[in-house]
Amino acid sequence: MARKNKKNSKINQRIRKYFDDDPFDVGIERVESKTLSELFATLGIYDIEHNKTLMVKTLRMIWSEAESSMRQDILNFFESDGRVYKSDRPKKELVFDREDKINALLEELDVSQEEAVRLREAYLHVRSKKITIEKMESSLRHIRFEMKKEKLERELEGLFDLDDCFEFNASLKYELYEQHFHKILTLKTKPYSYEYLETTDFDAIVQKIGQDKVATVQQKQESIDSFLASLKYPHAYLSTKEILDALRASPPKSKVSYPLISQKLLKKIVKSKIDAEGVELHEEEVLIHVNEQLSLPYSEQKISYKLELHVELEGLLEEIWNAKRFNFDAILAEVKKEHEDEFLLTLDALVKECEEYAQLLHFSQEELHARVYGYLFELLGQSLNITPKMHRKITRRFLHSIHDELIKKQREALLARTIRDFKNLFPIARSMQRKLILHIGPTNSGKTYEAMQHLKEADTGYYLAPLRLLALEGYETLKAEGIESSLITGEEQILDDEATHISSTIEMMNYEVDVDVCVIDEVQMIDDRDRGWAWANAIIGAPAKEVIMTGSPNVKEAIVALAEYLGEELEIREFERKNPLELLEKPTHPKEVEAGTAIIAFSRKDVLRLKQNFSKDFEVSVVYGNLSPEVRREEARRFREGETQILVATDAIAMGMNLPIKTVLFSKAEKFDGIIQRNLFPSEVQQIAGRAGRYGLHENGYVGALHGDALHVVRKNFNKPAKEIKVPFKVMANLEHIKLVSTILEENSLEEILRFFIKNMVFDGPFYAASLDDMLEASRIVDSYDLDIATKYHLACAPLTLKSAYIISTYERYINALEKKEPVYYHAPKLTGSYAQTSEELLRAEDMVKEISLYLWLSYRFNDYFVDENKARAYRGVLNKYIEETLRQTQLNQSCKLCGTVLPVNSKYSICQKCFKKNYVHKRGHRRLPR
Known part of the structure; x- marks a missing residue:
């Protein structure tokens, strides 16, 4: 403890000269704030607020409580600064009384003149009342001790350091590589105690320290000799010249025990061991x-940074001088791991904090990290240190960046709560005491007939059909009974102001018109991938006292579940087929086909091919999906009235077409369902086969196939129970729902609204959002135009054939005119001849009819702009007649796939002679003609 007090006393005395002889606590007040900040940085203290009052207070506390090493560091700082911080206060008034008291006390002490001077200096700035004889006696002992040390330093030619070791210069001899030279080195003896120096006789101390100096020099010389003798030749790292230069240039006093090497040479050696930049x-x-x-983490990116390796100079010099095979790999790996682990730890904390802020947005880890990295890279530079200030700045920027997304997500949550219980989106239906009635049975069982009879007897009613053709038939049936009716389809509306009944396609149902009875036909379509939502919406929202649904038996359990969700009464009536349906035992050869047969195919190409084949022996009607309803109806009429004997059709006849078919023959038993090519399901086989043997026309119906493999699939599925339709059902937003979403989300992009509905909506009932792939594709087109959300919705619901470039081009022309608020005219195309000669010409005519359907559909919604409704309707009749005449032809020719020229009848090749010569005949020979 005495030794510590002694050191502190020395430092206290030495620092006073930088404060105009004031003690540290007084003088530190006069130091500028900037200098105080530099002092804290030198002391390695960075977390201090740079307020002068606080810094002065902290330094006073450090000075009073710190070890002597910390006081020494403070002293070193002011010694390097060199400035004296003088006081502005006047001192003369204070000195007079103080000097009188000092002089009076000095007279009581036995002191020399020099001791008196030093005592006077020691107490010159001490307040008078604090100057006592006891303190002066204590100070006198200290002064005499210091004077004794000073005398010893002069006598022994050296200095006492802070530890009271005696430091002196000595000449040491170096002999190496036949060279001899002396070098002055600063050496120090072992420390001497305060008691020894104070109490021991002066001459004895001189003699003792003199002996210690000789011993220290001798010990150092032996150490040098031993070191020089240990140096190997040739040296692993240093040349002879470099060794000699290092020994000569090494400073007299150093904190390391090995000779220093020049910085240039040290860099060269280090860089030979590690790929260092500096x-x-x-x-x-x-x-x-x-x-x-x-x-x-969670990124393919890498971050470049500068790593600092702090290597102990003593150890490195030892490795070099002793020619050891050192490397930095282990140090680098350890420091790198420690540095990166610390960085990743702080990064993880930063990301987790951002993740908490963005919980509602459900970012993936990849997206979350990518966003944080975007801000981190701007601030990090080449360091790998996320400071608290950087952490705060990044989180603030992150929060600012997600602000709008959070607001939108909160609105989405509000919206989800608003429309989660889907049935409540149909308030009129919910306000009525509805009764649900389900008619189930196979085809030809009279289930739809019974429902229609009930509809005719009602005061008001709605018939919802799956197809425009069936809606038209329903309308005509009602009109034939003398019932005032209206027809509403996507492209045609026949409105009667006195109408009590409406026949409509199911998508066109008006949920605002309440009726007594609503018939929903082909209710098993609720399971359809693309259109099933329309049946689900209609069953939930039809504003009718009685809702009669007709469908196949496999829909029963699904409707029961739906009725339970709605909490409404359900009556189930089961129907049996009215005439038997027989399965043929063997395939029917085309030559054995009889009149009254329907041949079923599953593509337009196959229908036209079969029509061509059977036209050799029969008059043939054709029905497939690409034909307009008018043409399909005309083809069905021709078959019904006996103008044709054979019907070649796709499964379009499976839905409600009443035809005098005796036998149904499958040409194939597989179809492409929009995703994959697959065998027919039992429900599809039974629905199509059921069209054979209409009650009242044929006693029995027969089902078979043209080929054995098709008959095998038909036989396997003919009596097999159809797959039960299960919940959940697809549902879709109507225009009012779309407007609600648009308002709450403040979103005008129809695609974004639809995607929200599809992906984010969770319903309380047995529902999920329909995929709406076609509508989404249409929404991408309409979103590129400046239109309101209602207009976009109507346009996206329009009947489009997305695979037809012709239709899409027309569609975009119509939208462009709507955006500019210009009238949209119908431009009638020119036709060559009274019928198509090739399949391609027929397809083009079919697309022209679809163009008219699109025009008429839009004219009912935007009648101010689509001004050629009558012209389009008239020309639809021209095109339908053109197509009908084409279908009456025995066969269609092929056209050249390169130039479009009509090929000769029964041509074996797919290109014309001209294209063959141009593209396939070469000077050196011929290529095989493509078939």
């Missing part, structure tokens, strides 16, 4: 700068 030599360490890379 090497810095310091008093006790070597600082090595290395470029490194770190792979970032």
Whole structure:
């Protein structure tokens, strides 16, 4: 403790000269704030608020409580600064009384003149009342001790350091590589105690320290000789000249025991061992700068940074001088791991905090990290240190960036709560005491007939059909009974102001018109991938006292579940087929086909091919989906009235077409369902087969196939129970729902609204959002135009054939005119001849009819702009007649796939002679003609 007090006393005395002889606590007040900040940085204290009052207070506390090493560091700082912080206060008034008291006390002490001067200096700035004889006696002992040490230093030619070791210069001899030279080195003896120096006789101390100096020099010389003798030749790292230069240039006084090497040479040696960008030599360490890379979590990015290796200079010099095979790999790996682990830990904390802020947005880890990295890279530079200030700045920027998304997500949550219980989106239906009635049975069982009879007897009613053709038939049936009716389809509306009944396609149902009875036909379509939502919406929302649904038996359990969800009464009536249906035992050869047969195919191409084949022996009607309803109806009429004997059709006849078919023959038993090519399901086989043997026309119906493999699939599925339709059902937003979403989300992109409905909506009932692929594709087109959300919705619901470039081009022309608020005219195309000669010409005519359907559909919604409704309707009749005449032809020719020229009848090749010569005949020979 005495030794510690002694050191502190020395430092206290030495620092006073920088404060105009004031003590530290007084003088520190006069130091500028900037200098105080530099002092804290030198002391390694960075977390201090740079307020002068606080800094002064903290330094006073450090000075009073710190070890002597900390006081020494403070003293070193002011010694390097060199400035004296003088006081502005007047001192003369204070000195007079103080000097009188000092002089009076000095007279009581036995002191020399020099001792008196030093005592007077020691107490010159001490307040008078604090000056006592006891304090002066204590100070006198200390002064005499210091004077004794000063005399010893003069006598022995050296200095006492802070530890009271005696430091002196000595000449040491170096003999190496036949060279001899002396070098002055600063050496120090072992420390001497305060008691020894104070109490021991002066001459004895001189003799003792003199002996210690000789012993220290001798010991150092032996150490040098031993070191020089240990040097190997040739040296692993140093040349002879470099060794000699290092020994000669090494400073007299150093904190390391091995000779120093020049910074240039040290850099060269270090860089031979590690790929370093820079090497810095310091008093006790070597600082090595290395470029490194770190792979970032949840990203393919890497971050480059500078890594600092702090290598102990003493150890490095030992490795070099002793020619050891050192390397930095282990140090680098350890420091790199420690540095990166610390960075990743702080990064993880930063990302987790951002993740908490963005919980509602459900970011993936990849997206979350990518967003944080975007802000981190701007601030990080080449360091790998996320400071608290950087952390706060990044989180603030992150929060600002997600603000709008959070608001939108909160609105989405509000919207989800608003429309989660889907049945409540149909308020009129919910306000009525509805009764649900389900008619189930196979085809030809009279289930739809019974429902229609009930509809005719009602005061008001709605018939919802799956097809425009069936809606038209329903309308005509009602009109034939003398019932005032209206027809509403996507492209045609026949409105009667006195109408009590409406026949409509199911998508066109008006949920605002309440009726007594609503008939929903072909209710098993609720399971359809693309249109099933229309049946679900209609069953839930039909505003009718009685809702009669007709469908196949496999829909029963699904409707029961739906009725339970709605909490409404359900009556189930089961129907049996009215005439038997027989399965043929063997395939029917085309030559054995009889009149009254329907041949079923599953593509337009196959229908036209079969029509061509059977036209050799029969008059043939054709029905397929690409034909307009008018043409399909005309083809069905021709078959019904006996103008044709054979019907070649796709499964379009499976839905409600009443035809005098005796036998149904499958040409194939597989179809492409829009995703894959697959065998027919039992429900499809039974629905199509059921069209054979209409009650009242044929006693029995027969089902078979043209080929054995098709008959095998038909036989396997003919009596097999159809797959039960299960919940959940697809549902879709109507215009009012779309407007609600648009308002709450403040979103005008129809695609975004639809995607929200599809992906984010969770319903309380047995529902999920329909996929609406076609509508989404249409929404991408309409979103590129400046239109309101209602207009976009109507346009996206329009009947489109997305695979037809002709239709899409027309569609975009119509939208462009709507955006500009210009009238849209119908331009009638020119036809060559009274019928198509090729399949391609027929397809083009079919697309022209679809163009008219699109025009008429839009004219009912935008009648101010689509001004050629009558012209389009008239020309539809022309095109339908053209197509009908084409279908009456025995066969269609092929056209050249390169130039479009009509090929000869029964041509075996797919290109014309001209194209063959142009593209396939060469000077050196011929290529095989493509078939």
